[in-house]
Amino acid sequence: MPRSVDVARLAGVSQKTVSRVLNNEQYVSTEVRQRVLAAAEQLGYRLNNAARALASGRSRSIGVVSLGTALYGPASLLMGIERAVRDAGYALRVVNTVEGDPSGIAGAVESLLEQGVDGIVISEPIDEGAEPVRADVPVLVLGAPLPFSAPRVVTAGVGSDELARAATEHLLDLGHATVHHVAGPQRWYAARERLGAWRGALTARGLVGPPVVEGDWSAASGYAAGRRLASDDDVTAVFAANDDMAIGVIRALMEAGRRVPDDVSVAGFDDIPVAAYVTPPLTTVRQPFDAVATAGLQLLVHAIEQPHEDLPPAADHPVELVVRASTAPPPRTTPGRGRATSR
Amino acid sequence: MPRSVDVARLAGVSQKTVSRVLNNEQYVSTEVRQRVLAAAEQLGYRLNNAARALASGRSRSIGVVSLGTALYGPASLLMGIERAVRDAGYALRVVNTVEGDPSGIAGAVESLLEQGVDGIVISEPIDEGAEPVRADVPVLVLGAPLPFSAPRVVTAGVGSDELARAATEHLLDLGHATVHHVAGPQRWYAARERLGAWRGALTARGLVGPPVVEGDWSAASGYAAGRRLASDDDVTAVFAANDDMAIGVIRALMEAGRRVPDDVSVAGFDDIPVAAYVTPPLTTVRQPFDAVATAGLQLLVHAIEQPHEDLPPAADHPVELVVRASTAPPPRTTPGRGRATSR
DNA sequence: TTGAAAGCGCTAACAC
DNA sequence: GTGTTAGCGCTTTCAA
Numbered sequence: 163m164p165r166s167v168d169v170a171r172l173a174g175v176s177q178k179t180v181s182r183v184l185n186n187e188q189y190v191s192t193e194v195r196q197r198v199l200a201a202a203e204q205l206g207y208r209l210n211n212a213a214r215a216l217a218s219g220r221s222r223s224i225g226v227v228s229l230g231t232a233l234y235g236p237a238s239l240l241m242g243i244e245r246a247v248r249d250a251g252y253a254l255r256v257v258n259t260v261e262g263d264p265s266g267i268a269g270a271v272e273s274l275l276e277q278g279v280d281g282i283v284i285s286e287p288i289d290e291g292a293e294p295v296r297a298d299v300p301v302l303v304l305g306a307p308l309p310f311s312a313p314r315v316v317t318a319g320v321g322s323d324e325l326a327r328a329a330t331e332h333l334l335d336l337g338h339a340t341v342h343h344v345a346g347p348q349r350w351y352a353a354r355e356r357l358g359a360w361r362g363a364l365t366a367r368g369l370v371g372p373p374v375v376e377g378d379w380s381a382a383s384g385y386a387a388g389r390r391l392a393s394d395d396d397v398t399a400v401f402a403a404n405d406d407m408a409i410g411v412i413r414a415l416m417e418a419g420r421r422v423p424d425d426v427s428v429a430g431f432d433d434i435p436v437a438a439y440v441t442p443p444l445t446t447v448r449q450p451f452d453a454v455a456t457a458g459l460q461l462l463v464h465a466i467e468q469p470h471e472d473l474p475p476a477a478d479h480p481v482e483l484v485v486r487a488s489t490a491p492p493p494r495t496t497p498g499r500g501r502a503t504s505r
Numbered sequence: 506m507p508r509s510v511d512v513a514r515l516a517g518v519s520q521k522t523v524s525r526v527l528n529n530e531q532y533v534s535t536e537v538r539q540r541v542l543a544a545a546e547q548l549g550y551r552l553n554n555a556a557r558a559l560a561s562g563r564s565r566s567i568g569v570v571s572l573g574t575a576l577y578g579p580a581s582l583l584m585g586i587e588r589a590v591r592d593a594g595y596a597l598r599v600v601n602t603v604e605g606d607p608s609g610i611a612g613a614v615e616s617l618l619e620q621g622v623d624g625i626v627i628s629e630p631i632d633e634g635a636e637p638v639r640a641d642v643p644v645l646v647l648g649a650p651l652p653f654s655a656p657r658v659v660t661a662g663v664g665s666d667e668l669a670r671a672a673t674e675h676l677l678d679l680g681h682a683t684v685h686h687v688a689g690p691q692r693w694y695a696a697r698e699r700l701g702a703w704r705g706a707l708t709a710r711g712l713v714g715p716p717v718v719e720g721d722w723s724a725a726s727g728y729a730a731g732r733r734l735a736s737d738d739d740v741t742a743v744f745a746a747n748d749d750m751a752i753g754v755i756r757a758l759m760e761a762g763r764r765v766p767d768d769v770s771v772a773g774f775d776d777i778p779v780a781a782y783v784t785p786p787l788t789t790v791r792q793p794f795d796a797v798a799t800a801g802l803q804l805l806v807h808a809i810e811q812p813h814e815d816l817p818p819a820a821d822h823p824v825e826l827v828v829r830a831s832t833a834p835p836p837r838t839t840p841g842r843g844r845a846t847s848r
Numbered sequence: 849t850t851g852a853a854a855g856c857g858c859t860a861a862c863a864c
Numbered sequence: 865g866t867g868t869t870a871g872c873g874c875t876t877t878c879a880a
Contacts, residue, residue, distance in 0.1 A: 166858070177858085178868080179867075194865085209857095209858085210858065212556075212558035213857035213858035214857080214858055215555035216553070216559050217858045217860075218858080237580040241575050241601065244573060253616070254600070255566075256597050258588065258591070278555050384782070409779045413784065416784065435576075435723060435724055435749050436753075439749075439752050441783070508873055509873070510873085518851090519850065519852080520873090521852080521876095524874070524875065524876095525849095525850085528875085531849095537850085552873095556856090556874035557874055558856095558874090559873080559874070560874045560875040561856085561874080849880105851878100851880075852877105854878100860869100860871085860872100861871105862869085863867080863868075863869095864865100864868095
């Protein structure tokens, strides 16, 4: 493998000049630059990043701690982060946390620190007892204000709350007396946030939320929740914390003889790729993963490269409610419902 | 930040001995080892990987080139790779290729090489004109025998072909005269492989495959394909190259008044999380992502660490056909079908 | 079983 | 504009 001295020799310059060219520094004449580039090309020279990192104290890489799941939300966010990291000119290192792992986020952060990353992204954290983690590089927490000890912790909301509120309000606006909620596992911040926003939307209209059914994001858990909800005639509107659970809920309702949306409206969360093609097409909200990743990484890179300047303000992301055929006004008459017929 | 000399000083040993302990080398007395470990702990010492990589010429990291998509298949495979890499004691670096990017896989490989990875995984490659890529480290190609120039190229099939064959045969076994195929984009190796296996299954029974409809993995493209297939009364069985497209096909068939599975059977591919809960529950095949990733990485790590020994044989993965309610025998009488009634 | 010395290939600071 | 001189913090000889 050729080294920079070899390039220097071939180009007839000093090794430092090669370094200057490769780092796009100023004060190099165009002619020398050309010569160096040509020599590097000719030799098939490739910069050694380990040496560069050792000498400079920076690795030009960012580490991301993510959940080891192919669930649509987390996977989409990870893809967004990868793109944003690459666009920012950094390399990406990934460590997943395993659910139930005692070392959890702290262990993952530690392993990234050992690898020498310049910054860390924590994607959609879940509570593992959350002993506060210590990091000596800037940290971006996506989707939760995690207690964190680092020189600069920046957080960027993913807008879950506004989206959950919009979904709930959509159902209320259709005329439903209340909205039931099938929540995600409450160890996930994302699940708690959606639950809170749902409750907030009800409270704002003077309503008290009915008991919550908690699922685990899976369609199977949505199905189980749906069976319970189906037996209650008062249920006319359900907001599920993700689309998979919503689809499970719908299946359970249909099997119980309750039509969707005629008898019961169901709204989901995420807008997964098949949402528009299931029966009935699912009303849901779309998370702006790419925008969130881009905005969050801007903050992180700023914290890395301008450690002493203030952070630019975080941008807001638009709320995208996608209304399809799984939501409708509540049934006008409610056969077999004691309360309704007696009125 | 403390360095290994600091640990050495505190433990009263040489810096080299600290290095020995941290690398779990032999020839260190238990007592010294304890002392060093304690000193490291006390100082909050963290090994500097850049320095280690520079000195040793190895980074203990593996790079993966993957598609920047949250599609269930690629995302699941990536998660499997992450786990397998971590289990093998390596760090993971990720670079996505952007569809349509001219530099494509070659550019991604180049950027990983610059980062100094010890090995590279190419996950589910697609053809971008595929100028053969050159790498000076072992390369694992998952899901395609890509032309590749590297000291050791190992490939591990993901078993797509057997699974696609199983799905097709399942439909034939139910009594269908033939099986139509909604293929994935043919630039993807995975799509070509499934197409080939479907055709092979038909050929094995002396059948000639009907014209193929090509989609782009999306439910929308499946829906478009479904509309075309719905107008043809001869269609009684459809095998779609992924579940999303299968769901789109089903929706189009139902809208056209053709019942699934009574009139037309539809099988998918992947077993996405909602497959069991859509209407009707989808018959599909399940890909063994985790097993494939584990087996593939074993090969890669072997090629990295024992460059001169032969590779162990690749393991076969079990075929998992998941039969649900979207497939059934063909209709016995076919009202309105000219050919059938005239017989 | 332990230690001393010599780099790995680059960037940083300063000189010219 | 360009070159010189020191390291960055480890691992690798080799010697004891």
